[in-house]
Amino acid sequence: MLFVVAVAVVAVVVSCGEVDWGAEEEAVKLLNDYHKEAAQVLHNYIKVSWDYNTNITDYNNERQKEASSRTRRFNDKWSKRSRDFVDLDLTSDTRRMMRKAFQMELNEEDGKNLSQILSNMSTIYSTAQVCLQGQQCMELDPELTNIMANSRNYSQLVEVWEGWRKNVSRKIKPYYLQYLELMNEKAKLNDFSDAGQMWRNEYETEGFEEAMEELYREIRPLYNLVHAYVRKRLREHYQIDPRGALPACVLGDIWGRIKMCTQVTMDDLQVAHHELGHVQYFMQYAHLPLTYRDGANGGFHEAIGELVGAVMETPQHLNKVGLLPHPPSGPGHEGPLHTCDLHGSEEAGRVLA
Ligand SMILES: *[C@@H]1O[C@H](CO)[C@@H](O)[C@H](O)[C@H]1NC(C)=O
Ligand SMILES: *[C@@H]1O[C@H](CO)[C@@H](O)[C@H](O)[C@H]1NC(C)=O
Numbered sequence: 147m148l149f150v151v152a153v154a155v156v157a158v159v160v161s162c163g164e165v166d167w168g169a170e171e172e173a174v175k176l177l178n179d180y181h182k183e184a185a186q187v188l189h190n191y192i193k194v195s196w197d198y199n200t201n202i203t204d205y206n207n208e209r210q211k212e213a214s215s216r217t218r219r220f221n222d223k224w225s226k227r228s229r230d231f232v233d234l235d236l237t238s239d240t241r242r243m244m245r246k247a248f249q250m251e252l253n254e255e256d257g258k259n260l261s262q263i264l265s266n267m268s269t270i271y272s273t274a275q276v277c278l279q280g281q282q283c284m285e286l287d288p289e290l291t292n293i294m295a296n297s298r299n300y301s302q303l304v305e306v307w308e309g310w311r312k313n314v315s316r317k318i319k320p321y322y323l324q325y326l327e328l329m330n331e332k333a334k335l336n337d338f339s340d341a342g343q344m345w346r347n348e349y350e351t352e353g354f355e356e357a358m359e360e361l362y363r364e365i366r367p368l369y370n371l372v373h374a375y376v377r378k379r380l381r382e383h384y385q386i387d388p389r390g391a392l393p394a395c396v397l398g399d400i401w402g403r404i405k406m407c408t409q410v411t412m413d414d415l416q417v418a419h420h421e422l423g424h425v426q427y428f429m430q431y432a433h434l435p436l437t438y439r440d441g442a443n444g445g446f447h448e449a450i451g452e453l454v455g456a457v458m459e460t461p462q463h464l465n466k467v468g469l470l471p472h473p474p475s476g477p478g479h480e481g482p483l484h485t486c487d488l489h490g491s492e493e494a495g496r497v498l499a
């Protein structure tokens with residue numbers, strides 16, 4: 147009896163965080179070896195992806211698919227090696243790094259299929275055209291983007307919006323369904339119930355969904371006010387139900403996440419700063435081990451971008467770079483946003499134009 151209790155106590159102590167230093171040393175060595183090879187394999191993959199994304203040709207598409215297969219095989223080899231370490235007692239940092247570095251991959255055939263599906267979806271998106279009645283066919287950037295931003299002709303906006311969905315969304319749908327199937331399969335290989343759970347896990351937050359729900363509830367009163375304000379302004383141009391939802395086609399864009407052909411406008415200046423925020427974050431983590439050269443999570447990366455974008459729009463900064471002729475009167479507001487703050491960026495937008 148005494149013996150059983152003693153064993154139970156030892157078991158509890160070990161599983162609560164005692165570190166097996168021999169295993170820890172081997173795990174750290176495994177990660178170091180992995181980082182050395184991965185630095186080359188991933189560099190090559192990113193380079194080939196860049197060539198493809200900035201110059202979509204069949205040849206670059208083939209190279210991208212080959213690089214993707216090579217990377218998948220590479221990841222597969224290392225995640226298999228790392229399996230021996232799953233149940234060992236490592237420091238929490240090493241365990242975390244291993245979890246981020248090593249994921250089980252789909253088999254060769256499914257992996258090829260997935261990479262082909264991704265490539266087909268991105269080709270459809272990047273090469274689609276919409277052909278308006280009696281006009282030449284137009285691509286997303288710059289023609290369709292310009293119409294969405296500048297036209298006040300409701301039926302033209304609807305035509306572009308629907309044309310885009312006919313030529314992009316409908317063609318992407320069958321690939322997207324297969325993509326879901328394969329991603330769910332990959333999630334299961336990594337002990338998640340589905341791809342959604344795998345993605346949420348990236349945030350490393352207990353009760354992540356409840357926390358998001360709570361944030362949404364908190365911000366909803368502000369969101370309702372902004373929504374009502376936007377609806378009021380849009381009603382100056384369009385017949386919109388004064389109490390209803392906003393039609394998506396009059397909001398100024400077609401929802402791109404794409405290469406950017408920048409124009410000299412306040413919006414694009416803001417986006418450029420947002421993107422530079424990402425670049426600044428890249429540089430801040432460049433010295434970390436390869437596995438940690440990424441945002442803490444995707445949301446945090448966006449938050450840094452948004453922060454830099456928002457700071458750019460303060461009256462103080464706009465005045466400093468010559469976009470706001472009159473210096474702000476005081477040290478700037480604290481607390482609630484004032485209409486004069488919004489006025490500052492409208493005025494700067496006019497200077498830019
Ligand atoms: C685009 O890729 C092709 C190879 O498919 C290459 O010959 C061409 O030089 C590239 N163009 C640019 C602008 O890099
Ligand atoms: C991707 O598109 C090509 C060309 O249209 C087609 O031959 C291929 O079957 C598609 N791939 C998949 C996985 O559906």
Ligand SMILES: *[C@@H]1O[C@H](CO)[C@@H](O)[C@H](O)[C@H]1NC(C)=O
Pocket residue numbers: 274275276277278283308309310312313
């Ligand atoms: C979709 O694209 C094709 C060819 O690029 C074009 O002929 C067709 O008119 C487009 N459809 C719409 C709704 O614009």
Ligand SMILES: *[C@@H]1O[C@H](CO)[C@@H](O)[C@H](O)[C@H]1NC(C)=O
Pocket residue numbers: 278299300301302305
């Ligand atoms: C608005 O767009 C529609 C459809 O593209 C077109 O037929 C009509 O002439 C346009 N109206 C004006 C006032 O430009």
Ligand SMILES: *[C@@H]1O[C@H](CO)[C@@H](O)[C@H](O)[C@H]1NC(C)=O
Pocket residue numbers: 256259324325327328
């Ligand atoms: C993989 O690709 C083939 C066509 O190339 C297709 O028939 C099959 O359904 C695809 N999808 C999945 C999820 O395996």
